[in-house]
Amino acid sequence: MRVTLGIAVSLLVAVAGIFAFSHRDTPSLGPRQIPVNNMNLTSIVQTDAGLVAAGELGHILISSDEGKNWTQASLSHQRHALITRLHFKDERTGLAIGHEGWILKTDDGGRHWKEVAFNPGGEPLLSVNHLPSGIWMAIGAFGQAVVSSDEGDTWSNMPPPNGTDWHLNNLLPSEDHRTWLIVGESGTLFRSLDAGESWEPIPEFYNGSLYGGLNLNGDVWVVYGMRGNIFRSEDNGLTWTSVGGQLPASLFTHQTLDNGDILLGGQGGILLLSKDQGRSFHFAHKAGRMSVTDIARLDSGELLMSSDRGLLPQISPEQLKQPSGA
Numbered sequence: 001m002r003v004t005l006g007i008a009v010s011l012l013v014a015v016a017g018i019f020a021f022s023h024r025d026t027p028s029l030g031p032r033q034i035p036v037n038n039m040n041l042t043s044i045v046q047t048d049a050g051l052v053a054a055g056e057l058g059h060i061l062i063s064s065d066e067g068k069n070w071t072q073a074s075l076s077h078q079r080h081a082l083i084t085r086l087h088f089k090d091e092r093t094g095l096a097i098g099h100e101g102w103i104l105k106t107d108d109g110g111r112h113w114k115e116v117a118f119n120p121g122g123e124p125l126l127s128v129n130h131l132p133s134g135i136w137m138a139i140g141a142f143g144q145a146v147v148s149s150d151e152g153d154t155w156s157n158m159p160p161p162n163g164t165d166w167h168l169n170n171l172l173p174s175e176d177h178r179t180w181l182i183v184g185e186s187g188t189l190f191r192s193l194d195a196g197e198s199w200e201p202i203p204e205f206y207n208g209s210l211y212g213g214l215n216l217n218g219d220v221w222v223v224y225g226m227r228g229n230i231f232r233s234e235d236n237g238l239t240w241t242s243v244g245g246q247l248p249a250s251l252f253t254h255q256t257l258d259n260g261d262i263l264l265g266g267q268g269g270i271l272l273l274s275k276d277q278g279r280s281f282h283f284a285h286k287a288g289r290m291s292v293t294d295i296a297r298l299d300s301g302e303l304l305m306s307s308d309r310g311l312l313p314q315i316s317p318e319q320l321k322q323p324s325g326a
Contacts (some may be wrong), residue, residue, distance in 0.1 A: 034061060034070045034071070034072065035310070036053070036061065036070050036310055036311045037309075037310040037311055038309065038310045039055065039056045039059070039309075039310050040055045040056040040082070040308045040309070040310075041053050041054065041055040041056065041293065041294075041306035041307065041308075041310060041311060042054065042055040042082070042083060042084050042085065042293045042294065042306065042308075043055065043083070043084070043085050043086040043096075043293070043294050043306065044086075044294045044295075044296045044304065044305075044306040044311075045086050045087075045088055045094075045294075045296060046296055046297075046298070046299075047088055047091050047092065047094065047109040047110050048091040048092045048108070048109030049062050049064065049108065049109030049110045049111050050062055050063050050064040050065070050066075050109075051063040051064075051066065051067055051296060051298075051304070052073070052086060052094075052109070052110035053070075053086075053306055053311070054083040054086050054096055055082065055083055055293075055306070056082060057080045057081075057082070058075070058078055058079055058080050058081050058082070058083055058098065058102070059072070059083070060072070060073040060075065060083065060086075060096060060104075060110065060113060061073065062110055062111060066298050066299070066300060066302075066304070067298075067304050067311060067314065073106075073110055073111055073112065073113055074111065074112045074113065075104065075113045075115070076104075076113065076114045076115050077115040077118070079098075079100065079102055079115075079118060081098050081099040081100050081102050082098050082099045082124070083096050083097070083098040083102070083104075084097055084098050084099070084124060084125060084126050084127075085097050085098075085125075085126065085127055085128060086110075087127075087128045087129055087130070088109075088110075089130040091109060092106075092107055092108055092109045093105075093106070093107055093151075094106050094109075094110065095128050095136065095138075095152055096113060097125040097126075097127075097128045097138050097140075098124065098125060099124040099125075100118060100119055100120055100121065100122045100124070101117055101118060101119030101122035101123065101124075101125060101140075101144075101146070102115070102117065102118050102119075102125070103115070103116050103117040103118070103125070103128075103138065103146075103152070103155060104116065105151075105152045105153070116148075116152055116153055116154070116155065117146070117154075117155045122144075123140055123141040123142055123144045124140050124141050125138045125139070125140040125144065125146070126139060126140045126141065126167070126168065126169050126170070127139050127140070127168070127169060127170045127171045128171065129171045129172075129173060129180075131177075131180075131195060131196040132177045132178075132195040132196070133195060133196065133197070134149070134151075135147050135148065135149050135196070136148040136151070136152050137158075137171060137196060138155075138171075139168035139169075139171055139182060140167070140168060141167045141168075142165050142166075142167065143160030143161075143163075143164045143165040143166060143167075143168060144157075144160070144168070145157070145158045145159070145160050145161070145168065146158065161182060161190040161199035161201070162190065162199065162200075162201050164184075164188060164190075164201075166184050166185040166186055166188045167184050167185035167188075167209070168182055168183075168184040168185075168188065169183055169184045169185065169209065169210065169211050169212070170182070170183050170184075170210075170211060170212045170213065172212070172213050172214065172215065172221075172223075173215065174215040174221075174236075175215050175217060175218075177195060178193070178194075178195055179191065179192065179193055179215070179236055179237065180192040180195065180196050181213060181221065181223070181237055182199065183210035183211070183212065183213055183223050183225070184209065184210060185209045186207055186208070186209065187204045187205065187206040187207050187208060187209075187210065188210070189201070189202040189204075189205075189210065189223070189237070190202065191236075191237045191238075193236075202237060202238065205231065205239070205240045206225075206229060206231065206240075206242075208225055208226035208227060208229060209225050209226045209250075210223050210224070210225035210226075210229075211224065211225045211226075211250065211251065211252050211253075212224055212225075212251070212252065212253060212254060213254075214254055214256070214262070216262075216277055216278060218236075219233070219234055219235055219236040219237075220232070220233065220234055220277065220278070221233045221236070221237050222243075222254075222262065222274075222278040223240070224244065224251040224254070224264055224266075225250065225251060226250045227245060227247075227248055227249070227250060228244050228245050228246060228247035228248065228249050228250070228251060228266075228270075228272075229242065229244055229245045229251075230242070230243050230244025230245065230251070230264070230272075230278075230281055231243065231244075232278050232279065243278065243279060243280055243281065244272070244281050247270060247272070247283070249266050249267040249268045249270045250266050250267045250291075251264045251265070251266035251267075251270075251272070252265065252266045252267070252291065252292065252293055253265045253266070253292060253293060253294050253295055254295070255295035255296070255297055255303065257297070257317050258297075258301065258317070259317075260277075261273055261274060261275050261317075262274040262277075262278055262281075263284065263295060263303070263320070264281065265287075265292030265293075265294075265295055265305060266291060266292055267291045268286070268289060268290075268291070269286050269287035269288040269289060269290055269291070269292060269307070269312075270283070270286060270287075270292070271283075271284045271285040271286070271287060271292070271320065272284060273320050273321075273323075275323065282321075282323045283321065284320040284321050285315065285319065285320050285321065287305060287307070287312045287315075288307070288309070288312060290307040290308050290309040290310075290312075291307055291308045292305050292306070292307050292312070293305075293306045293307055293308060294306045298314070301316060301317065302314040302315065302316055303315050303316070303317065
């Protein structure tokens with residue numbers, strides 16, 4: 001009896017072992033199972049492929065139905081480094097940049113990405129753009145600047161503007177792409193009047209970090225940054241006047257609406273709106289307690305925002321509060 005029982009137990013153990021170590025296909029994650037509402041997303045753009053979002057652990061995601069469902073893009077290498085920015089020069093050709101000097105390139109709207117640069121232990125890249133000369137330029141922490149003259153396939157270091165070692169946060173073009181600004185840490189601002197060929201420092205007008213900005217038309221610019229500070233220039237970036245700073249929330253991104261209004265987004269889900277070409281801004285909406293990192297304008301007219309805690313519910317421009325007396 002004991003022999004029979006021992007054999008039976010041995011057979012059960014053997015079967016359990018075979019089952020435990022046997023091959024079993026893991027069900028693939030469906031589009032809705034990607035945690036887009038609970039991950040750090042830094043950038044969101046519209047391309048030939050639809051919406052492309054990127055951020056945490058090197059994830060690049062694609063949606064062909066205006067953000068309802070998402071799938072993972074194909075990457076030649078996955079470094080699990082934070083992607084800080086996406087930029088497309090047209091609907092199909094773009095770059096993703098991130099920590100450790102990571103740069104990825106796509107030629108199909110973001111469906112597939114090829115690694116073109118990676119520097120283990122290197123500093124984060126924070127902004128990238130395509131200059132009129134055909135050169136790609138990326139900038140980042142501690143004055144880092146790299147350029148590519150072969151459509152992003154190879155990269156080389158360039159001397160930082162004026163030898164600066166401040167963080168360079170954003171590379172901004174004018175509407176005609178002749179004037180360019182670089183904004184950065186501790187009030188850093190450089191200007192190029194020759195489409196990025198050379199750079200001059202602008203005298204300091206603010207000692208806090210600037211994170212972004214935009215050219216409105218001609219010589220009019222708006223830049224924004226820490227503690228809700230916003231500045232406006234009417235002489236092509238040479239001198240600046242404060243038009244903000246009443247809110248203790250840093251501003252990180254912007255979007256221009258169909259009617260020309262300017263929307264700024266930032267810390268604490270704050271959205272500010274200007275209806276007068278950046279001469280003044282007022283509180284328009286609070287999206288939550290997270291930081292708004294980017295704003296995409298959908299074909300439907302809705303606004304889709306990324307944040308450090310995922311994608312936020314879409315809102316329409318009509319949901320934005322109007323200034324008192326409007």
